[in-house]
Amino acid sequence: MHGPESTGDGNPAHTHNESHPHSHSHSGSHSHAQAGGHSHSHAPDNKKGLLIALIITGGIMFLEFFGGLLTGSLALLSDSGHMLSDTASLALSLVAMIIAVKPASSKNSYGFHRFEIMAALFNGVTLFVIAGFIMYEAFQRFSAPPAVASGTMMLIASVGLLANLVSAWSLMRKSGAKDNINIRSAYLHVISDALGSVGALAAGLIMNLFSWYVADPIISVLVALLILRSAWGVIKQAFHILMEGTPLRVNAAEVEKALLEIEGVRDVHDLHIWTITSGLDALSGHLLIHDEVNAEQVLQQALQMVEENFGIQHTTLQIENSAVKHGHLPV
Numbered sequence: 001m002h003g004p005e006s007t008g009d010g011n012p013a014h015t016h017n018e019s020h021p022h023s024h025s026h027s028g029s030h031s032h033a034q035a036g037g038h039s040h041s042h043a044p045d046n047k048k049g050l051l052i053a054l055i056i057t058g059g060i061m062f063l064e065f066f067g068g069l070l071t072g073s074l075a076l077l078s079d080s081g082h083m084l085s086d087t088a089s090l091a092l093s094l095v096a097m098i099i100a101v102k103p104a105s106s107k108n109s110y111g112f113h114r115f116e117i118m119a120a121l122f123n124g125v126t127l128f129v130i131a132g133f134i135m136y137e138a139f140q141r142f143s144a145p146p147a148v149a150s151g152t153m154m155l156i157a158s159v160g161l162l163a164n165l166v167s168a169w170s171l172m173r174k175s176g177a178k179d180n181i182n183i184r185s186a187y188l189h190v191i192s193d194a195l196g197s198v199g200a201l202a203a204g205l206i207m208n209l210f211s212w213y214v215a216d217p218i219i220s221v222l223v224a225l226l227i228l229r230s231a232w233g234v235i236k237q238a239f240h241i242l243m244e245g246t247p248l249r250v251n252a253a254e255v256e257k258a259l260l261e262i263e264g265v266r267d268v269h270d271l272h273i274w275t276i277t278s279g280l281d282a283l284s285g286h287l288l289i290h291d292e293v294n295a296e297q298v299l300q301q302a303l304q305m306v307e308e309n310f311g312i313q314h315t316t317l318q319i320e321n322s323a324v325k326h327g328h329l330p331v
Helices: 048-071 074-100 114-142 150-174 181-210 215-242 252-260 295-310
Strands: 265-277 280-289 314-320
Touching: 048 074, 048 150, 048 181, 074 114, 074 150, 074 181, 074 215, 114 181, 114 215, 114 265, 150 181, 181 215, 215 265, 252 265, 252 280, 252 295, 280 295, 295 314
Parallel strands: 280 314
Antiparallel strands: 265 280
16 A cells, blocks of 8 residues: 655656555666765766956956957957856856755755756856846947957957867867756857857957947947847746656656556656756656556556656656546646
């Protein structure tokens, strides 16, 4: 007999009157962080890439700030302000990676994996703020653009661009920017820095050739718009994860159909699929089976199918037969 049980997705517990298999592993193929036990490590162990990017970005921030003051370039000053936020964002991402691997506890049964998602959301919001500041400053300069020392500006922007490319490479190769939203948000900060440097180079070249100083604020606005586009993608994905949305790579209808195709399964309900953090998806649900079917066998097949077909290892399935009755499930 089992008492009230939580399915792991935050839903109210339901009381069932039969013994039901409940498993998180099969064939010894994987394991999960449990209270007081071991923990996942879905983020790369090597944080070297993030640390390299942090050091480089901090150094270039100071170079572009003083270079902007020296040359009078808004493009450089706005990029240095952008890099100030990026330095803080990279530091936050690094802290998030460290906190995320802390072991789970009785108070935090999933550990601290979500800290990485919150860091990504914060980084996306700061990109919006930076872009707004750049556009505000640019509009102030349209009516009377100041003269800019374009040669020095181009030299500093070239150094910044090279440094940003090295930072982006280190994040992509050493810190899993493709698979981790927290690292990807930091990566987008660095890429937007590189765009700022490209913009500063373009503005410097135009001003050097034609003395058309309004190019500085115009290109600054174009860079800001590119930053907004990248930031929106990160914010949207982070918000989707925090709202327990179904992972983008998983089709819930296909999962339900595959479960129903298992011999002996009559119905699938209370099916939830969500992301705990980047690279760690979870699934929970109830399977109603025919009374004469072996429950353990159905469970084993279901767990194996979900992992092999959909790549989800953290699966919690409750097996029910006609003797089990529970009320309406609110979600």
